[in-house]
Amino acid sequence: MKKKSQKKPQQERELNILLAVLILLVFGTRLVYTNISVGLTMLSFVTFCLYLAGILIAASPAILKNIRPLIDKTTNRWWIVPAFLWTVHSVYALVVADQPWLHLVLGLIYAGAMLLFVYKTPSPNLNWISILLALVLWVPVQTGLIPAVGIPPREWITGLYYLTALLSLLYIFIIVKNADIGFSLRLKGEHFKLVFSGVFILFVIFVSTGFLTQTVSLTRYSPSGHAIFVRIIALILIVLPQEFVFRGIVLNGLHRMMGEQKYSIALVISAVLFALSHYFPMAVSHLYTFPEYLVLSGNIWIHASLMFVCGLFLGWIYLKTKQVFASVLVHFLIFWIWITFFTTG
Secondary structure, rough: HHHHHHHHHHHHHHHHHHHHHHHHHHHHHHHHHOOOOOOHHHHHHHHHHHHHHHHHHHOOOOHHHHHHHEEEEEEOOOHHHHHHHHHHHHHHHHHHHOOHHHHHHHHHHHHHHHHHHHHHHHOOOOOHHHHOOOHHHHHHOOOOOOOOOEEEOOOOOEEHHHHHHHHHHHHHHHOOOHHHHHHHHOOOOOHHHHHHHHHHHHHHHHHHHHHHOOOEEEOOOOHHHHHHHHHHHHHHHHHHHHHHHEEEEEHHHHHHOOOHHHHHHHHHHHHHHHHHHHHHHHHHHHHHHHHHHHOOOHHHHHHHHHHHHHHHHHHHHHHHHHHHHHHHHHHHHHHHHHHHEEEEE
């Protein structure tokens, strides 16, 4: 038993290292082909590495278990991580963004929210304040209320605020509060069965709705192998914060507060919020270029309805597995299949 318990953390570390190497290899290769200066290339790569390190640490229970005693002993120094995150965010924004001082202030707001929430609500329990904080920090990013800043600039793979918002929430709920959210790369065999079942069901619903309403058709898009990997990374970094917020915090918090008997109400509320967060960008789709906001763009109500159904299935999978990465995998696969093989409009 002891050997097995020692083997799991080792496998987890190896998986994290492998993922980090693969992601950085693809990201670095993509940077080589971008039309930006060497200085911006290096800045983009270092910034991405720092954010990625934080995400992988938060997703590793073994690493967190090792550093948990240190975190508990240094509660008076919780300001260090928000200050460091704000510094990384601000340096990149000052060099790259069109309105650097605006992003400097926005970064300070995120750091301030991290500090305020950590010091004022030390309990690991999720509550209405937790849900509100998650929505306030994330929804403005997804709906485009905050001006986008790409990493790398102009030809971006991910957005600065996607990573800043995600790391802010990970720091609050996973690293400091140690909330029971299920943010781990460990997925079991039965989890994968639910994942592929969910992908199949959602695929049938999306495609049948799209063809029946004549808002979708097959595409002849045939990207290169490298372009496929770049798109995979980009989509995961978009899907991951959405699932962490709407399933890991909102649905999880509502479910715990309402109890098992009212889990369906919690599921519906979280799905409605998820659909609304996609409806707003569709309503102002002329502001966006990323394919996420072009799904079934001919009818935003069809799109919002499908996002509601999607939110129900993703929430159900999360409640069954208690793992954010299970719903992340479903969300990512259906999203990737959709924008790769189908044309909307």
